[in-house]
Structures are given as structure tokens and as C-alpha cells.
Amino acid sequence: MKISAKQYSKALFAEIYGKSEEESLPILSKFVEILKNDNSLSQIEKIIKYFSSLWKKESSLVEAEVSTARKINDSTRESLINYLKKISDVEKIQIVERIDEKILGGFIMKYEDKIIDASVKNKIKTFKNNLIQ
Amino acid sequence: MEKNSKDFIVEQIRQRISDFKSEVKEENFGKVIEVSDGIARVSGLSEAMMSEMLEFKTDSGQIYGVVLNLEEDSVGVVILGDHSGIKEGDEVIALKRILEVPVGDEIIGRVLNPLGAPIDGKEAIKAEKFYPIEKIAPGVITRESVNEPVQTGIKAVDAMIPVGRGQRELIIGDRQIGKTAIAIDTIINQKGQNMKCIYVAIGQKESKVAGIVAKLEEAGAMEYTTVVLAGASDPSSLLYISPYAGCAMAEYFLDKGEDVLIIYDDLSKHAVAYREISLLLKRPPGREAYPGDVFYLHSRLLERACKLNKDFGGGSITALPIIETQAGDVSAYIPTNVISITDGQIYLEPDLFYQGNRPAINAGLSVSRVGSSAQIKAMKKVAGKMRLEAAQYRELAAFAQFGSDLDDETRKKLERGKRLMEILKQGQYEPVDVAEQVIIFFSLISGLMDNIPVDKIREFEAGMIEYVRDNAGDVLKNIKEVKVLEERDEAKINKVVNDYKDTLDYLIEEDK
Numbered sequence: 001m002k003i004s005a006k007q008y009s010k011a012l013f014a015e016i017y018g019k020s021e022e023e024s025l026p027i028l029s030k031f032v033e034i035l036k037n038d039n040s041l042s043q044i045e046k047i048i049k050y051f052s053s054l055w056k057k058e059s060s061l062v063e064a065e066v067s068t069a070r071k072i073n074d075s076t077r078e079s080l081i082n083y084l085k086k087i088s089d090v091e092k093i094q095i096v097e098r099i100d101e102k103i104l105g106g107f108i109m110k111y112e113d114k115i116i117d118a119s120v121k122n123k124i125k126t127f128k129n130n131l132i133q
Numbered sequence: 134m135e136k137n138s139k140d141f142i143v144e145q146i147r148q149r150i151s152d153f154k155s156e157v158k159e160e161n162f163g164k165v166i167e168v169s170d171g172i173a174r175v176s177g178l179s180e181a182m183m184s185e186m187l188e189f190k191t192d193s194g195q196i197y198g199v200v201l202n203l204e205e206d207s208v209g210v211v212i213l214g215d216h217s218g219i220k221e222g223d224e225v226i227a228l229k230r231i232l233e234v235p236v237g238d239e240i241i242g243r244v245l246n247p248l249g250a251p252i253d254g255k256e257a258i259k260a261e262k263f264y265p266i267e268k269i270a271p272g273v274i275t276r277e278s279v280n281e282p283v284q285t286g287i288k289a290v291d292a293m294i295p296v297g298r299g300q301r302e303l304i305i306g307d308r309q310i311g312k313t314a315i316a317i318d319t320i321i322n323q324k325g326q327n328m329k330c331i332y333v334a335i336g337q338k339e340s341k342v343a344g345i346v347a348k349l350e351e352a353g354a355m356e357y358t359t360v361v362l363a364g365a366s367d368p369s370s371l372l373y374i375s376p377y378a379g380c381a382m383a384e385y386f387l388d389k390g391e392d393v394l395i396i397y398d399d400l401s402k403h404a405v406a407y408r409e410i411s412l413l414l415k416r417p418p419g420r421e422a423y424p425g426d427v428f429y430l431h432s433r434l435l436e437r438a439c440k441l442n443k444d445f446g447g448g449s450i451t452a453l454p455i456i457e458t459q460a461g462d463v464s465a466y467i468p469t470n471v472i473s474i475t476d477g478q479i480y481l482e483p484d485l486f487y488q489g490n491r492p493a494i495n496a497g498l499s500v501s502r503v504g505s506s507a508q509i510k511a512m513k514k515v516a517g518k519m520r521l522e523a524a525q526y527r528e529l530a531a532f533a534q535f536g537s538d539l540d541d542e543t544r545k546k547l548e549r550g551k552r553l554m555e556i557l558k559q560g561q562y563e564p565v566d567v568a569e570q571v572i573i574f575f576s577l578i579s580g581l582m583d584n585i586p587v588d589k590i591r592e593f594e595a596g597m598i599e600y601v602r603d604n605a606g607d608v609l610k611n612i613k614e615v616k617v618l619e620e621r622d623e624a625k626i627n628k629v630v631n632d633y634k635d636t637l638d639y640l641i642e643e644d645k
Contacts, residue, residue: 087159113177115162115226123155130153131146 003038005046012047013054061092064111067100069120072107084111161227165189166207168219171368172413173198173210175225181208184267186228191218197248198225199232199370202414209414211370213248231267234378235260236385241329244346244360247375249382252362253346264381266374270436277442279476282507283394283451286322286564287315289494289557292516292574293523294479297507298392299440299449303471305456305463306481311492312455314561315479316396317345319453321352322564323394329386330358331395333379336372336402339364348562372406380437383450387439390446395438399455400431404467421466428470435474477501490558496523511618512567515574519553522578526550545583552582555590568612569598572626575618581630584641593637600633601626 012031016024035041056063064084066072072080081093088111100108105120163177175187181200187210189196196219202209212219234249237260244253251258279297296302304312320330332349334342342362349355359382363375376397383393397403404427411424419425431454438452454475456468461483463472472478477500486493505513529547533539539547556573559565565573573594576582585593602609608622608629634640 110162113161113163113179115160115224116157117160118157126155127153131149 003040005043006050008035008040008043009047009050009054013051013058017055017058059092060090061094062088062090062111063094063096064109065096065098066110067098067103067108067119069099069101069103069105071099072097080107080109084109088112088114161229163208163225163227165219165221165223165225167221168212168216169413170409171212171216171370172410173212173216173219173225174207175210176207178208178225178227181227182229182231184231186230186232188226188228189219190224190226191220193218199374201410202416211373211410212368213370213374214368216368231265232374233263233265234381236262236264236382240359240382241357242355242359244342244362246367247361247363247371247378249378262385264384266377266381267433268381268384268437270433271439271441271445275441275445276439279440279449279503279507281392281440281449282509282512282567283319283328284322284326284567285315285319286566287318287492288559288565288570288573289492289496290315290479291508291512291567291570292557293496293520294477294494294499294501295503295505295507295512295516296451296453296477296501297440297503298451299438300477300501300503300507301435301438301452301454301475302501303454303456303475303478304481305458305468305472305478306493307458307461307483310481310483310486311561312457312481313341313345313398315481315492316398316453316455317348318562318564319394320349320358320396321354321562323357324353327392328357329383329391329393330354331361331379331383331393332358333361333363333376333395333397335363335375335397335399336365336367336406337362337398339366352562369406369409372403373410376400376403376434380434380450384437387441387448387450388446390441390448392449392451394451394453397434397452397454399457400471401457401467404430423466427467428474431467431471432474435471476503490554491561492559494557496520496557497527509567509616511571511612511616512574514618515571515578518578519574522546522549523553526553548583548587549577549580551587552585552590553577555587556582556594558591566609566613568609569601571612571618572601572609573598575623575626576630579623579627581627581634585634586639586641589639596637597630597633601629604632605629 015027035044062084066080077095081095084093103119103121106118108119109116161178161180163175166174166176181203183200183203185200187198187200189198196212196214198210198212200208201211235258239258239260243251243255243258246252249258279299281298283296283298285291285296290296304315306312320332323330342360342364346360349358361375361379361382363371379395383395386393404423407427407430408423412418412422416424435452435454438450440449441447454471456471458465458468480495480498481493482495485495501507505517508516525546529543530550533543533547556577576597582590582593605625608625611622612618
């Protein structure tokens with residue numbers, strides 16, 4: 001039976017998780033050796049993808065992308081992080097900031113497969129639709 | 134006055150502005166992984182529901198889609214509309230509602246696409262109510278057996294294959310043989326019969342549909358008819374949802390306790406559209422490459438046709454699905470499926486069509502499993518005998534080809550049968566009222582037509598009806614009201630028809 005990318009990454013994760021870098025390096029090279037023998041090197045990209053999502057889930061780390069019209073200051077960032085922690089029930093939050101002047105103001109926050117659109121642009125749009133009705 | 138109305142508008146807008154509350158919602162989003170012909174695979178969307186609507190945000194505006202496959206780490210989506218604007222990586226937002234269509238009295242007389250948007254160039258539909266396109270059919274408790282007729286206005290159908298309100302009667306036959314004609318005639322004949330009609334065109338040529346709409350308008354039938362059109366050039370996703378959308382619109386009237394007639398023209402193209410979607414979604418193909426659930430595709434649709442009992446409003450949905458066969462092959466996959474789902478079929482045959490028997494209904498292979506409970510009493514009385522005569526004629530006609538020496542009785546039956554075949558012929562867009570049908574059939578079975586030459590039967594029939602209308606209008610009225618053919622009416626018809634025959638010069642002399 002062919003082993004799926006998901007199964008590979010689960011196995012690797014179980015082997016590596018909680019170990020130090022020195023310990024994991026030989027495991028990694030052995031893992032690649034196994035992949036080579038199984039003729040499964042082509043799956044490496046998928047394996048990496050699954051592995052990182054597993055890692056994030058296990059270490060309760062959420063990556064969030066915040067788009068704003070202008071650069072955000074520290075206190076806003078702090079309150080955003082606190083808000084995210086409250087709604088997503090995780091401890092660690094990694095924020096990637098992006099500047100997008102098209103949204104005019106406010107912010108758009110994406111994490112996992114959720115999106116919170118609090119941009120001025122979106123507000124104007126819904127307001128416009130409301131008036132047209 | 135001028136100033137006041139202006140003030141009113143300004144006041145209204147101000148009200149709206151002050152009422153407006155912007156709220157920020159958390160939404161479920163995903164990204165397009167791949168797009169192929171009308172199908173997209175989207176990552177994320179962990180909370181997506183089956184047949185939920187999705188919104189694709191593209192550079193050229195929003196496009197809607199419907200979830201059709203839920204997989205481990207992606208969802209399969211059919212795109213409703215033009216998919217050429219969607220790119221890999223585009224954002225997709227789950228709208229958290231099942232696909233719905235606008236319903237209401239506003240849709241009557243309109244031509245709509247399967248999403249309920251008008252395509253007849255008139256104003257937009259301002260519907261207050263929306264119905265989900267997929268709905269579980271009414272259960273046993275809510276139903277009752279079919280007991281009221283649908284008058285199709287087609288003599289061959291009303292007499293031999295009666296259709297009742299709430300029945301599902303399949304119209305099946307090769308291309309170009311008059312399947313749609315039967316459906317359209319039926320719609321035209323529903324005028325004043327307290328029936329709403331919905332004509333769902335699936336994969337039809339738009340020119341053909343334009344012709345149908347023009348014809349319906351001319352006949353005044355658009356006053357109670359809605360046309361739902363998914364044309365041949367529309368994406369298969371729209372073809373796939375169109376019969377369900379039409380049915381949802383019909384259910385609105387059903388819930389109001391009204392009777393609805395819905396025509397699906399045709400379900401073979403619907404099955405083909407679904408096959409296309411399924412294969413693109415990589416579902417395994419089965420017989421004739423149709424997916425495994427192609428039976429369920431049609432059974433869940435046709436099961437929504439029903440007759441509700443009084444406690445549940447007493448409305449009904451009568452479905453007339455149409456199936457196109459290839460070279461008369463009724464044993465192909467889709468025809469056999471739909472035949473087994475429906476309560477009977479009207480089978481149209483090319484041979485009859487080219488012999489000039491139009492509508493080309495094969496009375497032997499056509500059946501109605503509801504039977505005579507879907508006829509008024511007067512019709513039951515005459516049609517029972519007629520069916521018998523037709524069956525005897527068919528048997529004898531095949532037999533009589535071998536010999537020329539026939540006894541008197543057989544010859545008489547053959548002559549009667551020829552006249553019967555003749556009166557079942559009927560032009561397109563010429564539905565006949567049920568009371569008039571009763572009189573025509575009565576005069577046939579009581580032998581009043583036996584001395585009319587076969588080639589003059591149609592002429593005689595037209596003249597006779599005209600004469601009866603003028604001289605025995607009360608009989609027609611009586612049949613319509615009490616729905617029974619009384620003995621004194623029979624005597625009167627006898628007399629009136631004989632009077633009419635006295636004015637004719639082409640009668641066959643007896644005892645020649």
C-alpha cells in the first residue's frame with residue numbers, strides 16, 4: 001500500500017516533537033532516506049505542508065495576517081492579539097502585518113480559514129448596498 | 134406637493150442612514166486551488182455545508198458557487214455563472230445559507246434563469262420570500278391519493294391516459310416528435326382551470342424557448358405561467374439546478390394550497406449536465422458514465438410532485454417530465470430510471486408521427502397508473518368503452534392484414550377503429566374542452582359516426598361541435614358543472630347530432 005503524505009508527516013511529527021535540534025537532525029536524514037527508498041520524494045512538498053500545520057496545531061500557535069491601511073502601533077497590535085486569543089482559544093499568536101492602502105481604514109484579519117473584515121472599504125460597500133435596496 | 138415628496142425622500146434616506154448599523158462578522162474563507170470547466174476546488178472553508186452558497190471574489194466582481202463535494206481538506210464547488218474570471222488563489226467566502234431562489238406571485242408571467250434573475254428584459258423580481266432549491270418531499274401523512282383531473286385538452290391523453298393533479302406523467306419519445314407540443318398544449322388548456330404553470334427548459338435552444346414564450350403569450354397563457362430557462366449555452370451547473378429551482382417556485386404555490394403544473398423539458402439533458410459535473414468532480418462513473426446517484430437525482434425531484442390532503446392545504450404539484458430517447462431506445466439508462474419513478478408515461482412513436490397520427494401517442498405502450506380516478510364521471514363513462522374499442526382495433530388491424538374475407542362484426546369493429554384513430558388526431562395549439570371531448574367520444578361509441586366516411590371525420594367533428602355549441606349549449610354547461618353525463622343529455626346529444634347529420638351530403642348510404 002502506498003503511504004500518503006499525511007501519514008508520513010504524522011509519523012515524522014511523532015518522532016521529532018519535543019526533541020532538541022541535535023536529536024532531530026539524524027532523524028530527519030533517516031526520514032529522507034526512507035522517502036528515497038519508498039520512491040516518495042515527490043511528495044515532499046505536501047509532507048512539509050502537513051507537518052507545519054501539525055506543528056502549529058500541537059504547539060497551539062496561530063498565524064494571523066493583518067492588513068491595514070497604515071502601519072499599526074504597538075497598543076493596537078496588543079489589543080488585536082488579545083482579541084484573537086479570546087476568540088480563537090490559543091496561546092501563541094504570530095502576526096504578519098501587511099499594508100494595503102486600498103482598504104482605506106480599519107483592518108482585515110485572517111487566521112486559519114476565518115476572515116474578519118473590519119475595513120472601511122467593506123463598510124462603505126455594505127452601506128451602499130443597504131441604501132440601494 | 135413637489136417639495137413635500139422631495140422632503141419625504143430625504144427623510145427616508147436619513148432614516149435609513151441613522152438605522153444603518155455596521156457589524157463586523159467573522160467569516161469562513163478559503164482559497165481557490167484549481168478551476169476547471171465550471172468546477173473549482175477550494176481549500177479552507179472548514180465550516181462549509183453541503184449545497185451552501187459561496188462567493189468568489191474576483192477582480193471582475195463576485196461570482197457565486199455551490200458546494201457539491203466535501204472532502205478532507207478541500208471542497209468541490211460548481212460555479213454558477215461565468216467561471217472565466219476566477220483565478221487560482223482567489224478568495225472564497227462561505228455565505229452560510231443554502232442555495233435559494235426568490236418565490237412569490239411576482240414570478241408569474243416572467244422568464245427567469247435558475248437563480249431567479251429575470252432574463253426577459255423586464256424589471257427585477259422583488260420577492261420577499263426565498264425557498265431553498267433542495268427540499269425533502271412531503272411525507273405520507275401529508276398526502277392523499279390523486280383524485281382530481283388535469284385537463285390536458287388533448288383528446289388521446291384525456292381519454293386513454295388521464296393525468297391527475299399531483300401525478301407524475303412522463304412524456305417520452307424521439308427528437309422532433311411533439312413532446313414539447315403536448316406540454317405546451319397542456320399549459321394553454323389550463324386557462325381558467327385554477328392552475329399555475331411552470332415550464333422549466335433545461336438545455337433547450339433559446340430560439341425554441343423564445344418561440345414557446347411568444348406562443349404562450351399569444352394564447353394568453355403567460356398570465357399564469359412562469360418559464361425557468363437554463364439554455365444550451367449556460368454552464369452545466371445552471372442546467373443541474375434548474376429543475377430544483379423550478380420546483381421550489383412551484384412549492385410556494387403548493388404551500389398556499391394551489392394547484393401547480395410543472396414541466397421539466399427535458400430530464401435527459403439534465404442527467405447529461407449532472408454527469409458532466411460529476412465526472413469533473415472525479416466521482417466514479419457507472420453505467421453509460423452516469424454517476425451512481427443519477428437515480429436519486431431524478432427520484433428526489435419527482436417525489437416532490439404531490440397531492441396534499443385538506444389538513445395540509447390541499448394543494449398539488451403535477452409534474453410532466455420529458456425524456457428524449459435515441460432512436461426509440463426506451464431501455465437506455467435514464468429512460469428506464471424515469472419510467473420507473475413516474476406514475477405512467479405517454480409514449481410517442483415516430484412511425485405514428487409519419488403516418489400522420491398527431492399527436493403520435495402509442496396508446497398501447499402509454500399508461501397512467503393513476504387511471505380513471507383522474508377523470509370526471511362523464512369522461513369515465515365514455516372513455517372506458519373507447520379504450521376497449523381501441524385495444525380491439527389494434528389487435529384486429531394486425532390480424533386483418535392477412536385475409537380479406539372478414540365477418541360482419543369484425544368489419545364493423547375495424548371501421549369503428551379507423552374512425553376512432555381519426556378523432557384522436559388533433560392539431561397543435563388546439564386543445565379541446567373536456568365537455569366537448571365527452572360529446573365527441575359519446576357520438577363515436579354510440580355509433581353516430583359509423584356512416585361518416587373516414588376521411589371526412591375531422592371535418593364532421595369540427596362541424597358537429599360547432600353545431601352542438603349553438604343548439605345544445607345547456608348540455609355542455611351541464612357536463613361541466615355536474616361532471617356527469619345524464620341520460621336526458623345523452624338523448625339530447627343523439628338528437629342534435631342526428632339533426633346535424635341531416636344537413637350533410639357526404640354520409641355513407643346504409644345497405645348499399
